[in-house]
Amino acid sequence: MNRFTSKIIKPTRFINSFNNSSCKCQYSSSSNNSQSIYPKNKNHLKNLPLPTANSFPKNEKINDYFQFEVVHQSSKSNARVTKITTPHGIIETPNFVPVATIGSIKFVDPVTTRQQNSQLMFVNTYHMIVNADLDTIEKAGGLHNFINYQAPIITDSGGFQVFSMGHPERHNTINEQDDSVTDVNDLVVSQSIEMTKRELKGMSGKKYPGSIESITDDGVIFRSYRTSSIIELGPQSSIQYQKKLGADIIIPFDELPPYHISEEKVRESLHRTHHWEGQSLLEHLKDPRQQAMYSVIHGGVNKEMRRESLEYLTSLPFDGVAIGGSIGKDRDEMNDLLSFLMPLVPRNKPNHLLGIGDLESIIRSVPLGIDTFDSSYPTRSARHGSILLAQSNDRFLITKSEYKSQYDTPLDKSCDCPTCKNYSTAYIHHLYKSNEQIFYTLATQHNLRAMARIMENIRFKIQANEI
């Protein structure tokens, strides 16, 4: 007997969609079959078909619900101010996208998050599959209703997490940095997993390692870190999960290859990712549900492969372009890669830099033309006591004893967040030192508001051609 078949969690339409897929792999669509539903992993990547633009339905009006407008193109750089209109509201760019891993920013509820003028919010499909009841969310009318965030939401495919968390030994680059912060300058470039492995380890809900059982050309089978049950994630199922969640912007299933692998391996991974993204887009367009889908450009730090990836994926009818995968070991390498890539990215669609959103990276990447950034940066750094200052693009550590006696000034005199309106620096310092959990809420909501103001300032400067 196959120990998986009886316990595999699938979205309702999983089996049908698999039957309809153009995947050439051999497998059984019956969950009662005594054989594994996945073949042994074979290197037959070159046989994986890559759909072309002609494979997709032609419908000019298909995404009336998703509109993109360049408001101002800076004369000084590639920076631009744009407006993205979604069914749940407008996203002004450049903008920062906070990460609500399992349907809430850590320590801040969705309504309060919105009140800090956060616009687009990021939810991780992987963590939702493991923790939430997606059927209830669909019945509730989707994530917006379920979590009461009445503004645009983006979900990822789960690809990043399933690879980085399931096989952590495959990744030891910038994605895997330690979560501890002793100095604010330690907060370097990081891919966005709001929960680092360290946090997950300490999290009481994580009973089991979220390990991968198998990776094939059809997708990934992994074990839930909550129940140890077997879950399948692939180009069709990821999209079906994202349909249930109902975010305004969704992401095709992709592979996150390790950082230090041979060029041949990167090329294999890129081919599989392109196949998966094509399958994801086909799956999505069967039932768009007023969702937009961004492609995810891969190719690691290899510029030629990045160019190839961009050329192929922008030939397909995606609604925007996200840049994913390993983009370097530090900000300089990232900057070098983006400087090469961004002039090639089409300007008639929005773009997004996946998992990067620290202050310095934003400031360096906006002039290259990046529209949106998601990251756990302001929320995670708040939990370590790093307080952002919007006017100076600076930050300070509230943990320092010099703040103990500042009872007559808020964290930031120019800030209009509830924390700064109501409380002094000395009180926030006291709460931190006393291990009072409300500290995390007060610091996080301030940093969310600070990020929103920093992005407002950036848009203002672009419109004045100062960036």
Add this chain to the structure above:
Amino acid sequence: MNRFTSKIIKPTRFINSFNNSSCKCQYSSSSNNSQSIYPKNKNHLKNLPLPTANSFPKNEKINDYFQFEVVHQSSKSNARVTKITTPHGIIETPNFVPVATIGSIKFVDPVTTRQQNSQLMFVNTYHMIVNADLDTIEKAGGLHNFINYQAPIITDSGGFQVFSMGHPERHNTINEQDDSVTDVNDLVVSQSIEMTKRELKGMSGKKYPGSIESITDDGVIFRSYRTSSIIELGPQSSIQYQKKLGADIIIPFDELPPYHISEEKVRESLHRTHHWEGQSLLEHLKDPRQQAMYSVIHGGVNKEMRRESLEYLTSLPFDGVAIGGSIGKDRDEMNDLLSFLMPLVPRNKPNHLLGIGDLESIIRSVPLGIDTFDSSYPTRSARHGSILLAQSNDRFLITKSEYKSQYDTPLDKSCDCPTCKNYSTAYIHHLYKSNEQIFYTLATQHNLRAMARIMENIRFKIQANEI
């Protein structure tokens, strides 16, 4: 060399006040003295003087700032509706007093706490001494300004915590119950320490055991659980700490005797407590600062000693009466003791039941004439998933899977708290199951609002002579 003298933390006026005290104990007032400033513990309790009413200044106008009015006396029971006017606002009674251990309700900030119509809030002097900078708080104009709680505040003396946490082996009664809750009915009578020993153990800030170094007739010397430094707490210093905090209502220093001790030991402890309370009142009245002070009636479960304690303490010019110490091993024993005691408690001043505030105890004690109750009950039970319902005086465990699919109803349809206005039962259940920290905030603010509504309902019923 004395290892304590160089590190003893004292309020500014500590040494002077000690010199002025009427304590007969031998000690040196110089912190540089090479001898211990405390004598060996000797049984000379009977020599400890108990001040009489004549020992105190006569000033009829001294507490214009603290007024008490009986609004309605029920014709059905000893229950009453009263109005207590303090410098920071009005307390309607009967009322519930949430516990903001170190200057914040756990997971809810002071402004949000006030918005749930919490009136009087309880802060623990012991935890403030250990964790906060009291000089900064005094400079900020006291606790109200420092934490921005613009409503009445009560502080305790630190006596309860220093004895129960410093020498936990002395206490194994109802005060010491386990914090885990598997059924809502497990939440029985508990003395109010918002942080149980178990929570303190798990709290990252608790580096050292908060152990007692010595207990003498002058007070207690204990080690900070944060820094391991030596701190003195006694009838004068407790009041001076409470002057710096500046609460509307303060509490005299008292001893918490263990539950299972001989009658002779209880009587010794009672005498010492009476001496300490007299010293505390003398210290307070030197500089009232618009604060009111309630006595704390002791005597354990011995009715005769309770009566003696009440008679002595109500002969002194305290502004109200609190009932402290061990009041029984369960609700029946408590009810028996209160049924005896309450008819003896003067009706022209407010009274308070220290550390009791669970729903069942409140419902049983209000008809006996209790005005205010403090407890960690609604906040701690919220953290365990127990959700209060104000209209039915009931509660349910959000942890149960039956709530997973209730996406179209709030926790309580009749509730106007931010949690019920914004979120569904299914989302709150999801946050609990996902170990999202914002669950604790949302559940706690709901329970605070529910308790405020339950007390409103109780006052309404008293006015209708239904209680």
